Amino acid sequence: MFPKSFYELTTYRIGATLSYQILTVTAGWHIYEITHNVISLGLIGLAEVIPYFLTALFSGYAVDHFSKKKLSILGVSVHLLIGIMMTLAILGYFNILELELSWFVYISMGLAGLARSLVRPTYLTIMTQIIDRNDLPRANAFGSVMYQIAAISGPMIGGFLIAWLGLIFSYAASGLCALIGLIAIIYLRFEDVRNISSHSVFKSISEGLHFVFSKKVILSVLALDMFAVLFGGAISMLPAFISEILHGNPENLGLLRAAPAIGSTAVGIWLTRHPVDKNAGKYLMLSVAFFGFSIMMFGLSNNFYVAAFFLFLTGIFDGISVIIRNIIIVLSTPQSMQGRVSAINGLFVGSSNEIGSLESGFAASILGLAPSIIFGGAMTILIVFGCYFSTPELKKLRVKDLHQ
Numbered sequence: 001m002f003p004k005s006f007y008e009l010t011t012y013r014i015g016a017t018l019s020y021q022i023l024t025v026t027a028g029w030h031i032y033e034i035t036h037n038v039i040s041l042g043l044i045g046l047a048e049v050i051p052y053f054l055t056a057l058f059s060g061y062a063v064d065h066f067s068k069k070k071l072s073i074l075g076v077s078v079h080l081l082i083g084i085m086m087t088l089a090i091l092g093y094f095n096i097l098e099l100e101l102s103w104f105v106y107i108s109m110g111l112a113g114l115a116r117s118l119v120r121p122t123y124l125t126i127m128t129q130i131i132d133r134n135d136l137p138r139a140n141a142f143g144s145v146m147y148q149i150a151a152i153s154g155p156m157i158g159g160f161l162i163a164w165l166g167l168i169f170s171y172a173a174s175g176l177c178a179l180i181g182l183i184a185i186i187y188l189r190f191e192d193v194r195n196i197s198s199h200s201v202f203k204s205i206s207e208g209l210h211f212v213f214s215k216k217v218i219l220s221v222l223a224l225d226m227f228a229v230l231f232g233g234a235i236s237m238l239p240a241f242i243s244e245i246l247h248g249n250p251e252n253l254g255l256l257r258a259a260p261a262i263g264s265t266a267v268g269i270w271l272t273r274h275p276v277d278k279n280a281g282k283y284l285m286l287s288v289a290f291f292g293f294s295i296m297m298f299g300l301s302n303n304f305y306v307a308a309f310f311l312f313l314t315g316i317f318d319g320i321s322v323i324i325r326n327i328i329i330v331l332s333t334p335q336s337m338q339g340r341v342s343a344i345n346g347l348f349v350g351s352s353n354e355i356g357s358l359e360s361g362f363a364a365s366i367l368g369l370a371p372s373i374i375f376g377g378a379m380t381i382l383i384v385f386g387c388y389f390s391t392p393e394l395k396k397l398r399v400k401d402l403h404q
Contacts, residue, residue: 015181021154052113060343075118083175121342145268155257208340263315281397287320292380299373
C-alpha cells in the first residue's frame with residue numbers, strides 16, 4: 001500500500017507518541033496525587049508549552065534546512081531521557097539536588113515540549129518526501145489512525161501501570177517506547193531533501209510566517225482549531241473529574257483518556273478508504289461544532305459510561321477536523337516550507353492544548369469543575385459560528401482544488 005520507509009516513519013511516530021502519552025497521563029496523576037490541586041494540573045501544560053513555544057519556530061527552520069533524520073533522532077532521544085530521569089528521580093538518585101519530586105515532573109514536561117517541537121514537523125515533512133502527492137490524503141489518514149491507536153494505548157498503559165505496578169514502571173514504559181521509536185528512525189532510509197537558502201534564520205522564519213498569514217484559508221483553519229482546543233480542553237481536567245465527580249481510580253483515568261482516541265481511530269479508518277474532498281471546509285466546521293457540543297455533554301455527565309461515550313464522540317469529531325486540517329495545510333504548502341509551516345501549525349494547535357489546560361484549571365477554580373467544562377464547549381461552538389460567517393472561502397473549499 002505504501003513504501004517500507006513510510007511504515008518505518010510511522011513506527012517512529014508511534015514510539016514517540018506512546019512515550020508522550022504515557023508520560024502525560026503519569027505526570028498528571030502524579031502531580032495531582034502530590035498536590036490535590038486543579039491549578040497544578042494546568043501548570044503541567046504551562047511547563048510544556050513555554051519551551052515548546054520558544055523553540056517551535058526555530059525547530060521548523062531546522063527541519064527545512066538540516067538533516068530531518070538527525071533532528072528526529074534528537075526529538076525521540078529526549079523522550080528516552082525523560083523516562084530515565086523520572087525513573088531515577090522516584091528511586092531517589094537525585095535527592096542530593098534537594099528538589100521536591102513535583103519539580104522533576106514539571107521539568108520532564110518542559111523537556112517533552114522541546115521534544116514535541118521536533119517530532120511533529122519532522123514526521124510531516126519526511127512524509128511529504130517519501131509519499132507521492134496524490135497519495136498524501138490516504139497516507140495522512142493512515143498515519144492519523146496509527147497515531148490514534150498509540151494515543152489509545154498510551155493512556156491505558158499508563159493508567160494500568162500506575163494502578164498495578166506504580167508510577168516508576170509507568171515512567172520506565174515511557175522511556176521504553178521512546179527507545180522503539182529511536183530504533184525505527186535510525187533504520188529509516190530516504191532522500192533527505194533540504195532547502196538551500198542564503199537567508200538568515202530570522203528571515204527564513206519570517207518567510208514562513210508571512211506565507212501562513214497571507215493564506216486566508218490556512219490561517220482560518222489554524223485559528224479555528226486553536227480556539228476550539230483552547231476552550232475545549234476538558235481532557236486536562238480528567239484526574240480531578242474522575243476523583244471529584246466520578247469517584248474513580250487510575251484505571252478509569254486511562255480508559256477515559258483513551259475514549260477520544262478510540263473515536264478518532266474509528267473515523268480515521270473510515271477516512272482512509274473514503275477521503276474527504278467535496279465540502280471539506282463545511283465538514284471541518286461542523287466537526288468542530290459537534291466537538292464543542294460533545295464537550296458540553298461530557299461536562300454534564302456524572303456517570304462513567306456516559307462520560308466515556310461523550311469523550312468517544314469528541315474523538316470522532318476531532319479526528320475529522322485534524323485529518324482535514326492536516327491535508328489542507330500539507331497540500332497548500334510548498335515542499336521547501338513544510339517544516340516551518342508545520343511548526344507554525346504546531347504553535348497554533350499545540351500551544352493552545354497546554355494554554356487550554358491552564359485556562360481549564362483557572363476556570364475550574366473559579367466556576368467549578370463541571371461548569372468550566374460546559375463553558376468551554378459552548379465557547380467552541382461560538383468560535384465556529386464566527387468562522388463560518390467570516391471565511392466564505394473555507395465554506396466552499398474542496399481538497400482537489402489544493403493539488404498543485
